Amino acid sequence: MTQISPIFKREFFGYFRSPVAYVFLVVFSVASIGLAFFVGGFFKANQATMQSYFTFYPWLFLFLIPAAGMRLWSEEKRTGTVELLFTLPITTLEAVLGKFLAAWAFLTLAILLSLPLAGTVAYLGSPDWGVIASTYFGGVLMAGSYLGVCSLTSALTKNQVISFVISVVACLALLFLGWSVFSEVLGSIFPVWLVDLLSNFSFITHFDAFTKGIIDPKDVVFFLSLMGFTLFLNVVALER
Amino acid sequence: MIEVKGLVKTYGPKRAVDGVSFRVNRGDILGFLGPNGAGKSTTMKMITGFLRPDSGTATVDGIDVTVDPVAVKGKLGYLPESAPAYPEMTVEEFLGFIAEVRGFRSATARGAQVDRAIGLTHLSPVRKQTIETLSKGFKQRVGFAQALLHDPGVLVLDEPTDGLDPNQKNEVRSLIKAMAVDKAVILSTHILEEVDAICNRVIIISRGKVVADETPASLHARKPGARLDEIFRTLTASDV
Ligand SMILES: Nc1ncnc2c1ncn2[C@@H]1O[C@H](COP(=O)(O)OP(=O)(O)O)[C@@H](O)[C@H]1O
Numbered sequence: 148m149t150q151i152s153p154i155f156k157r158e159f160f161g162y163f164r165s166p167v168a169y170v171f172l173v174v175f176s177v178a179s180i181g182l183a184f185f186v187g188g189f190f191k192a193n194q195a196t197m198q199s200y201f202t203f204y205p206w207l208f209l210f211l212i213p214a215a216g217m218r219l220w221s222e223e224k225r226t227g228t229v230e231l232l233f234t235l236p237i238t239t240l241e242a243v244l245g246k247f248l249a250a251w252a253f254l255t256l257a258i259l260l261s262l263p264l265a266g267t268v269a270y271l272g273s274p275d276w277g278v279i280a281s282t283y284f285g286g287v288l289m290a291g292s293y294l295g296v297c298s299l300t301s302a303l304t305k306n307q308v309i310s311f312v313i314s315v316v317a318c319l320a321l322l323f324l325g326w327s328v329f330s331e332v333l334g335s336i337f338p339v340w341l342v343d344l345l346s347n348f349s350f351i352t353h354f355d356a357f358t359k360g361i362i363d364p365k366d367v368v369f370f371l372s373l374m375g376f377t378l379f380l381n382v383v384a385l386e387r
Numbered sequence: 388m389i390e391v392k393g394l395v396k397t398y399g400p401k402r403a404v405d406g407v408s409f410r411v412n413r414g415d416i417l418g419f420l421g422p423n424g425a426g427k428s429t430t431m432k433m434i435t436g437f438l439r440p441d442s443g444t445a446t447v448d449g450i451d452v453t454v455d456p457v458a459v460k461g462k463l464g465y466l467p468e469s470a471p472a473y474p475e476m477t478v479e480e481f482l483g484f485i486a487e488v489r490g491f492r493s494a495t496a497r498g499a500q501v502d503r504a505i506g507l508t509h510l511s512p513v514r515k516q517t518i519e520t521l522s523k524g525f526k527q528r529v530g531f532a533q534a535l536l537h538d539p540g541v542l543v544l545d546e547p548t549d550g551l552d553p554n555q556k557n558e559v560r561s562l563i564k565a566m567a568v569d570k571a572v573i574l575s576t577h578i579l580e581e582v583d584a585i586c587n588r589v590i591i592i593s594r595g596k597v598v599a600d601e602t603p604a605s606l607h608a609r610k611p612g613a614r615l616d617e618i619f620r621t622l623t624a625s626d627v
């Protein structure tokens with residue numbers, strides 16, 4: 148597992164070798180804060196919380212994380228560097244983890260760039276720091292789960308556009324299961340227990356608790372097992 | 388030392404490599420010849436552990452690549468066809484990354500290996516340049532530098548002189564010759580003059596099968612007075 152570190156470093160610092168990383172960070176910040184201000188009514192709510200900022204995370208991630216994750220493996224396949232990487236003395240698992248953790252760290256950085264907003268909230272009122280911290284924690288975990296899905300889909304094709312589209316569709320499915328509007332539709336067709344069961348697989352259902360300040364082990368386990376599962380499939384897909 | 392026994396690889400209905408066996412000892416430079424599509428690259432990818440053979444084995448210094456791929460990869464230097472490398476990295480950064488994965492963890496050890504490889508391949512003028520800005524000849528040399536960075540006992544080179552101008556070709560050939568004294572080298576090519584220039588053994592493959600395995604001299608002796616490409620054409624006549 149000592150081989151994870153050089154892979155991680157190359158990938159993580161690799162983001163900053165191209166302008167794409169900076170564009171991504173700017174788009175992420177502008178989009179998340181813009182949604183909070185103009186759609187979420189950040190100031191109108193007149194509350195010292197970041198609720199209106201984080202509400203949109205599951206939807207924002209739906210597009211931004213596939214955008215960040217689509218190149219993870221498809222780029223290596225397209226340029227042929229995958230052959231270089233997998234003839235170095237590393238295991239597939241080490242390569243998958245190294246690249247995944249680097250991308251996750253990059254996304255965490257994007258999320259943490261919103262900290263000045265938390266500062267603003269603190270300046271305007273006295274927010275519940277516990278809730279803010281748990282929401283950040285949940286946001287980072289959810290980002291990892293989205294990323295696991297995207298890393299897997301990008302290992303399936305050398306075409307980044309296809310990788311992006313499949314990622315969005317897969318994430319959308321995981322999102323919709325817990326979206327209240329969709330649940331009502333499902334509820335009119337299927338029995339309640341089935342709808343509840345399905346919504347157990349949704350990002351929204353599990354993220355919600357974090358935004359209320361509750362860190363339920365069940366939700367943490369959900370996100371971690373989704374990551375573990377997708378990364379396992381990722382290894383299988385690459386070794387195929 | 389490399390020992391290959393009965394390697395087979397099938398793509399769909401097509402048998403790309405069909406029972407290839409041979410042996411390369413230390414001090415040998417084996418020229419691996421064949422028309423395009425004969426199965427040279429596929430054979431090399433199986434020896435280097437990038438592809439898993441359908442059947443047969445390849446061992447390097449007695450280690451079976453299908454049993455312990457990481458150990459074999461540690462012993463090998465491999466230049467894949469068209470010398471893939473991470474385009475956004477500088478030559479120095481890229482070789483530093485390879486050195487780190489190859490186990491040179493301290494900055495001094497890494498620096499020493501990188502300097503040595505850069506010296507051998509005459510890359511000093513471009514060491515701080517990003518790989519995407521390099522000419523074809525320099526890119527090829529970066530691939531070379533990467534392959535011999537850890538001074539491996541076994542070198543596998545897939546078309547090392549492809550796309551180089553005559554001067555660069557000569558330079559690469561003398562480099563291979565100089566290095567091969569205590570190494571086992573396989574190099575694939577479809578340039579026949581290369582065989583006379585550097586190889587002490589030749590294998591010709593056609594449609595996935597070995598059709599000749601001998602010294603360049605005995606290859607010439609097959610049809611005294613004839614040019615090498617005539618002999619080559621006769622041997623690979625079935626491959627059209
Ligand atoms: N990934 C692949 N999928 C399907 N066929 C392939 C693949 N790679 C190589 N082939 C086929 O296998 C044969 C051998 O290819 P290759 O080993 O690249 O030949 P060479 O290196 O001697 O030119 C060719 O007919 C090629 O089309």
Ligand SMILES: [Mg+2]
Nearest residue numbers: 427428429468
């Ligand atoms: Mg080839």
